Amino acid sequence: MRAVTFQGKEKIDVRNMPDPTIQEPTDAIIRVTSTAICGSDLHLYHHGNLVLEDDYIIGHEPMGIVEEVGPGVKNLKVGDRIVVPFNVSCGDCHYCTHDMESMCDHSNKNPETDYGGLFGFGKLNGDYPGGQAEFLRVPYADQNSFKIEDDSIPDEKVLFLSDVLPTAYWSVEHAGVKEGDTVIVLGSGPIGIMAQKFAKLKGAKRVIAVDHVKHRLEHSAKQVGIETFNFDEVDMPSLALKDLTNGGADVVIDCVGMDGKVSKIEKVTNKISAQRGTTRPIEMAGVAVKKFGTIMLTGVYLTPASNFPINNLFSRNITLKMGQCPVPHLMPKLYDMVMKEEIDPTDIITHIMPLEQAATAYDIFDKKSDNSIKIVLKPD
Template identity: 80%
Template sequence: MRAVTYQGKEKMTVTTVPDPKIQEPTDAIIRVTATAICGSDLHLYHNGNMVLNDDYVVGHEPMGIVEEVGPDVKNLKVGDRIVVPFNVSCGHCHFCENDMESQCDESNRNPETDYGGLFGFGKLNGDYPGGQAEFLRVPYADQTSFKVPDNHIADEKVLFLSDIVPTAYWSVEHAGVKPGDTVIVLGSGPVGLLAQRFAKMKGAKRVIAVDRVKHRLEYSAKKIGVETLNFEEVDIPGMALKDMTHGGADVVIDCVGMDGKQRKLEKVTNLITPQMGTTSPIEMASMAVKKFGTIMLTGVYLTPATNFPINHIFARNVTLKSGQTPVPHLMPKLYEMIKNNEFDPSDIITHTMPLEDAAKGYEIFDKKEDNNIKVVLKP
């Protein structure tokens, strides 16, 4: 089959790899009908050698048609149309039974790690080849899937149930956003835009989007109706946000992570310490949140952080939350919200292209070219 594979720093290439096969009786094989490039994939694009071998199949936002099922699969049959969450979860451990599927005890047996398995993130994350491919093996298929009830609803409407829709929704919920709050969202990429929308739906009085990409900030302002700040237009963004909010926001949601803009000193720091990428979004959040406020880290951080502002967070009684979203249990509720037209996640799609053009899609997405927000690939 054809699949997107990691070939070194900033090099994702479509190559021919072996077709996946049933390995366990609880597996299913799907024919992928749509998949997407995620901001988390850019962490691999820039720093993939930390977790990936060359030729590893990437991607964790797929959906498709069931082609084959193992003998112990009970809830799926050949021909079913499913969305596959980025969490690999067994369904019966303590964490899965308590809606904490991202920390499944069974899906990642790597002795070097202590968290659940993920598609497309290599051996440290359970060694599950990803879904930017023509076919995908789905382990624990009954649990690691959402069967789409209505076959007339377009792939583009439900594809993002795999990751970015529940990630944005859970970020707002986990952060405790409530009616009347002021919420700052760092980043107007796909997750950030959806988080801004969910914060408004939750009843936030003010939502402020922070980015430096003009067309993404314009989307935030025009399509979602939130305030915006281009952080490159102010001297100290965290202090500017604190001034805008008269003492700080109730909640700051960091949807950027380690791939934010690095300061010059960090480029040196990253050569002599375990840190890679930047901690600037965390530092901005620590300045912009009010005393007794909440910071939610949604953007990915893969390495230790040298300048983590724990002193500032502690001294001001700030609550810090973080983590991988437990997707499976959220999918039915969010599907119903999409079906009932409460929001439309497909309106962030700016580029749809064949799987064979994935390298171009990564470059456009990484550089934010051609007014890009979200790339969908069609095998």
């Protein structure tokens, strides 16, 4: 099969790889019909050598048609159309049965880690090759699938049940956004835009999108209908945000993570410390949030932080929340919201490209060029 593979820093290539096979009775094999590039994939694009070997298949936002099922699969049959969550979870452990599937006890056997498996993130994260490929093995298939019964629904309308929608929704819920709040969302990429939408749905009085990519801020202003803030246009953006919100926001949601804009100092410290990327979003959030406010870290941080502002957060009684969204239990609710047109996930799609053009697609997405926001890849 053809698949998108990691080949070192900022190098990916579509190569011929072995077709996946049934390895466990509870496995299924799907023919991927749509998959997408996520901001988390850019962390691998830049720093994948920390967790990946060359030739590893990446991607964690797939959907497709069931081609084969193992003898232990009870709820799926050949021909079913499913969306696959980015978490890999067993469905039976304490965490899975208490809506904490991202911390599954059984899906990640790596002794160096203590959290659940992830598609496309290498041996450290359970060793599950990713979904940017023609075919995908889905372990614990009954648990890690959401059936789309209506064939008339286009992939693009439900594909983001795999990650974007639940991650954005859970970020807002986990942060405790409530009616009347002022919410700052760092980043107007796919997750950020959806988090902005969900914050509005929760009744936030003000939602402010923060970014420095103009076309993404314009999208937030036009499609979400919120305030925008370009941090490149002011000298001290953190303090400017604090002033703009009259002492700070109730909630700041960081949808950027370690691959935000790296400062000059960090470019030096990254060479002599364990940190990679930046902690500037955390530092900005720590100033822009009000006293007794909440910061939610949604963007991925793969390495230790050299300049984590623990003193500032402690001194101002800030609540800090973070982590990987537990996706499976959220998929039915979000599917209903999409079908009822309470939320539209499709307006973030700017590019639909063949899987074979993945290298070009990654370059576009990484550079935020061609007015890109979200890129969907089609294996066919």
